[in-house]
Amino acid sequence: MIQVRGLTKEYGTRSRLRGAGTVRAVDDLTFDVQPGKVTGFLGPNGAGKSTTMRMVLGLDRPTAGSALVTGRRFAELSEPLRVAGALLDAGAVHPGRSGRDHLRVAARTHGIPLRRVDDVIDQVGLGPAARRRVRGYSLGMRQRLGIATALIGDPAVLLFDEPMNGLDLDGVRWVRQLVRGLADEGRTVLLSSHLMSEMEQTADHLVIIGRGRLIADASMQEVMRREDAQRQVRVRTPSPRDLAGALRRRRLQVHPTDDGDLLVEGATAETVGDVALELGVAVHRLTEEHSSLEEVYLDLTGDTVQYRVASAPEPAELVRR
Amino acid sequence: MTAAQAADRAAAGPEPGTPSLLARTAGAEWLRLRTVRSTWWCLLAAAVTVVGIGVTAAFDEAAGPGAPSAALPATFAGEFGVLLGQFGLLVLALIAVTQEHASGSIGPTLQWTPRRGVLLAARVAVPVVVATVAGVLLALVADVAAWLIAPELTLSAAELAGSLGGVAAVLVAGSVLAVGVGLLLRSTAGALATVFLLQLVLPALLPGFGVAWMADLGEVLPGTGAVWTLLGEPDMTAAHAAALLVGWSAAAMVAGGWSLLRRDAS
Numbered sequence: 001m002i003q004v005r006g007l008t009k010e011y012g013t014r015s016r017l018r019g020a021g022t023v024r025a026v027d028d029l030t031f032d033v034q035p036g037k038v039t040g041f042l043g044p045n046g047a048g049k050s051t052t053m054r055m056v057l058g059l060d061r062p063t064a065g066s067a068l069v070t071g072r073r074f075a076e077l078s079e080p081l082r083v084a085g086a087l088l089d090a091g092a093v094h095p096g097r098s099g100r101d102h103l104r105v106a107a108r109t110h111g112i113p114l115r116r117v118d119d120v121i122d123q124v125g126l127g128p129a130a131r132r133r134v135r136g137y138s139l140g141m142r143q144r145l146g147i148a149t150a151l152i153g154d155p156a157v158l159l160f161d162e163p164m165n166g167l168d169l170d171g172v173r174w175v176r177q178l179v180r181g182l183a184d185e186g187r188t189v190l191l192s193s194h195l196m197s198e199m200e201q202t203a204d205h206l207v208i209i210g211r212g213r214l215i216a217d218a219s220m221q222e223v224m225r226r227e228d229a230q231r232q233v234r235v236r237t238p239s240p241r242d243l244a245g246a247l248r249r250r251r252l253q254v255h256p257t258d259d260g261d262l263l264v265e266g267a268t269a270e271t272v273g274d275v276a277l278e279l280g281v282a283v284h285r286l287t288e289e290h291s292s293l294e295e296v297y298l299d300l301t302g303d304t305v306q307y308r309v310a311s312a313p314e315p316a317e318l319v320r321r
Numbered sequence: 322m323t324a325a326q327a328a329d330r331a332a333a334g335p336e337p338g339t340p341s342l343l344a345r346t347a348g349a350e351w352l353r354l355r356t357v358r359s360t361w362w363c364l365l366a367a368a369v370t371v372v373g374i375g376v377t378a379a380f381d382e383a384a385g386p387g388a389p390s391a392a393l394p395a396t397f398a399g400e401f402g403v404l405l406g407q408f409g410l411l412v413l414a415l416i417a418v419t420q421e422h423a424s425g426s427i428g429p430t431l432q433w434t435p436r437r438g439v440l441l442a443a444r445v446a447v448p449v450v451v452a453t454v455a456g457v458l459l460a461l462v463a464d465v466a467a468w469l470i471a472p473e474l475t476l477s478a479a480e481l482a483g484s485l486g487g488v489a490a491v492l493v494a495g496s497v498l499a500v501g502v503g504l505l506l507r508s509t510a511g512a513l514a515t516v517f518l519l520q521l522v523l524p525a526l527l528p529g530f531g532v533a534w535m536a537d538l539g540e541v542l543p544g545t546g547a548v549w550t551l552l553g554e555p556d557m558t559a560a561h562a563a564a565l566l567v568g569w570s571a572a573a574m575v576a577g578g579w580s581l582l583r584r585d586a587s
Contacts (some may be wrong), residue, residue, distance in 0.1 A: 024587045052334040059428060060585040075435045092425030094357060101356035102429075108349040109433040137338075149429060226569055 001188055002033035002056060003155060006065030009051050011213075011305035028065065031137065033190045033205075035156070038183045040203030040220075041192040044301050045239055048212040049192045050088065053159050057086055081110050081153030086144035088161045088253035089279045099145045102134065106149050120148040125174070139166025147178070157188040163196055176202050196294035210301045223296055233264045233272045236285035246279045253273055260283070330429025343442060345435050350447035363416075363511070367409030367481035368525050371402035375506050376464025376470065376480070378402075384572050395474035396484035398462030398467030400551040407495055408463055410456050411456055411516055414448035414496040418503035438584045443575065444501050444581070452496040453489050460488045475580070489549045494566035495520060498543055505580045519545040528555070543569035 003202040007024040026048040033039045043049050056067040066073065069084045076197030077083055093102050121130045124144040134142065142301045143166055148160055160179065164172045166170050172195070179202055185190045190207075195200050199206075206223050208216040216223060237243050240262055244254045253265040264272050276283045289300075337345070354360050375398030382393065392482045421427040434440045464484070468476040498520065503512040524544030539545055540557070546565030549557045 054428075059431055061583075075437070077435055078342055080435050081433055088428055088432075092418060093354075093426045094327070094424050094426045096357045097353075098357065101352070105349050105352050105356070106429070106433050107347055108352050111345055259563075301407055316463055 001035055001070055002159075002190060003055065003068040003071075004029050004031050004033075004052070004065070005026035005067070005212065006030055007052060007055055007066040007067055008053060009048070010063040021027070024212050024267065026055070026062075029209065029214055030065075031213070031214060031217045033157075033207070034187050035188040036183060036186050037204040038179055038189045038191055038202050039198045039207060041190055041207050041209075042199065042217075042297060043192075043209040045064055046181075046211075049209065050161055051212075052209070053086070053088055053161055053190070053192070057084070057088070059088075060099045070310075077154070079110050081106060081112070081155060081164050083153075083155055084157035084159065085150030085151045085153060085236075086159040086161075087143070087163055088159070090139065090142035090146040090165070093142065096133055098131050098133050099137070099141075099148075100130040102145065103130075103148060103152060106152055110153055113153060116152060118287040120152050123151065126147040132230050135253050137313045140168060143167055143171070143175075147175070147199055155187070158182055158189075159190045161192050162194065163191070164193055164198060169177045172198060196292065196297055198261060208297065210303075215300050222292070224293065225302075231266070231291070232269045232289050233269050234261050234285065234287045234289050235264060235272050235283060236261045237276065237281050237283050239281045242279060243276055246275050250275065263289075331491035339439065342436070342439055344441040347447055349433070350443045351383050351451075352419075354413075354447065354451060357415055357420075359420070360413055362408045364455055365409075367406045367413070367455060369406075370409060371399065371456070371459040372466060374400070374405060375399055375402035375460075375569055378465050379467030379470040379474070381466070382474065392473070392475045394475040394480040394484070395464045395468035395471070396460075396480050397525055399463040399488060400484060402463045403456055403460050403491065404551050406546065407456060407492060408517070408521065409430075410452035410492060411495050411499040411520065412454045413455075415499040415503045415512055415516060416509055417448045418444065418500050419507060419509040421507055422507035422587065423562045425587075431586050439582050441504075443499065445578075447586050449493060449496045452475065453492040456492040457489050460485055467527065487550045489571075490566060491550050494541035494543065494570045495547060498573045500576075501570065501577035504577030505573070506544030507580070520547065524548060541565065 005027055007029040010022040010024050010025065013021050013023050022062060029048075029052060047255055050061060055062045056069060056074060058073065069077075074080060074084065083209065085189050093099075096108075097105075100117060100121060104114065105121065106112075107114065107117050121127070124147050125150060126141065126144050129137070129141055130145075134145070136147065141239070143163055145158070147163060163175050163179075167182055176198060179191055183204070191203065200220070203220055204217075205209065208215060208223075209213070226229070236256075240256060240260065244262055245266055247254045247262070247267070252267050252271075255263045257263055269286050273283065273286055276303075328373070341397075345552050359538055377400050378398050379395070392549070419429055431437070431440065434443075461481070463482060464476065468474050493515055499512070499516050506512040506515065519542055524539055524542045527539035527542075530536075546562040546569075548554060549562040550566065
């Protein structure tokens with residue numbers, strides 16, 4: 001259980017043009033991360049995800065508000081690895097130390113037996129590479145080492161910041177199963193990732209932030225249901241002109257696609273199928289298309305993206321607040 | 322408190338007290354030090370410099386013209402050796418701190434030991450003890466080697482105790498300064514430059530210009546106190562030298578401690 005209450009972080013900025021000022025990286029965030037679930041933590045670059053995680057872990061000092069891990073401030077914990085494990089930055093390891101020695105240091109701070117070090121090395125599949133210096137590790141190996149470090153104390157709470165970065169397909173699948181397994185064991189899992197399809201498959205609950213503010217804090221179903229009104233049906237037919245005409249007469253919005261299909265907005269597959277039957281035209285494909293998490297996410301965060309390319313999506317209204 | 326929180330809490334088990342936490346953290350700091358090669362390179366550099374200079378000085382003494390007028394204690398070898406060789410040990414202590422900030426591994430470190438007061442105590446104590454013990458042992462080796470090379474040198478227990486006490490004082494003060502500056506600046510290059518200037522370069526160069534204010538400035542630098550403690554030069558009271566060693570290391574400790582305790586980790 002992680003409880004974030006009114007968490008705020010301001011950074012001082014000094015600019016010759018504008019003088020001294022402050023930037024709010026995190027602005028009055030409040031949310032809970034529940035045990036037994038994978039909570040996806042989403043937001044554009046610079047939204048404040050990492051800063052929030054750093055404050056939860058006591059690395060950065062909040063300007064206001066608080067974050068509690070299992071009811072206590074992380075910075076007060078004597079044996080934090082037994083309470084919460086985290087992978088924030090896989091690169092944050094001394095390059096001259098071996099992966100195994102890195103884990104030995106972690107274990108030493110908690111009196112964790114050496115056997116457990118070798119157990120987590122096996123669990124993350126680091127194998128013999130664990131005895132090599134971290135300098136020679138690929139990003140994927142560093143991610144595995146970071147995950148091993150998070151798991152070493154068998155904690156009830158886990159925070160993973162972009163754990164799938166740099167992993168190959170097998171690695172991504174492994175992280176997905178690992179994270180699911182950890183949540184199914186009743187642990188609290190906060191997972192940030194930019195891989196929306198992965199998030200859609202893995203997360204039960206979503207916390208979405210933009211420009212440091214909370215945009216959505218809802219279950220995956222709630223977030224996805226929001227888009228159901230906009231679901232559409234894709235239909236492929238040898239006579240698109242006739243079918244489109246018949247559908248339009250029923251006051252349905254029809255858009256032809258580049259590959260010759262029709263997209264019918266706000267309709268169900270049944271409606272479109274019945275219209276085609278009435279009209280007597282063949283249907284070669286008929287699918288209901290739900291928005292992906294990626295589309296919902298882009299819609300939700302559209303107006304909060306700080307670093308964007310020239311053609312940006314339209315601003316969207318917010319789910320909450 | 323919810324049931325989930327209660328379960329979370331029960332899983333954590335009884336927590337250790339501060340003394341055992343401190344012992345664990347110090348053990349982890351020692352493990353950190355000895356699992357990177359730079360530590361051993363620094364120790365090797367210190368060993369070569371301290372013993373090498375000591376032995377060379379002893380050969381020079383043995384080959385010197387005629388019998389020495391007054392019996393010279395063999396401990397001068399270790400003192401000369403440490404005067405220069407201390408830098409290997411100060412670098413060891415300094416990069417133990419700054420490398421964590423350079424690599425970002427201060428993040429994991431603080432996740433494992435989030436009580437920063439505990440971390441600060443271990444982070445200062447372990448490199449200081451390692452540097453001091455290594456320096457005293459190397460000075461002892463240099464002293465004995467010098468005495469074996471040049472038998473006309475004297476080596477009494479009292480001389481040895483006094484000399485090694487001075488070496489220890491210089492290394493404790495110097496490595497506390499190095500760790501403190503490292504914690505404050507967090508940059509290896511910046512901290513190294515600062516410590517070198519304060520401990521070696523400025524104290525050695527400033528008096529040479531023959532300008533009064535430069536000489537005065539030299540007399541308030543920590544390196545000047547270290548040189549006096551080792552060689553008895555320049556002309557200075559013991560209290561003045563002690564004040565320099567204690568004052569500078571205390572100031573560095575306060576500034577570095579503030580940096581670790583109060584600033585965001587980065």
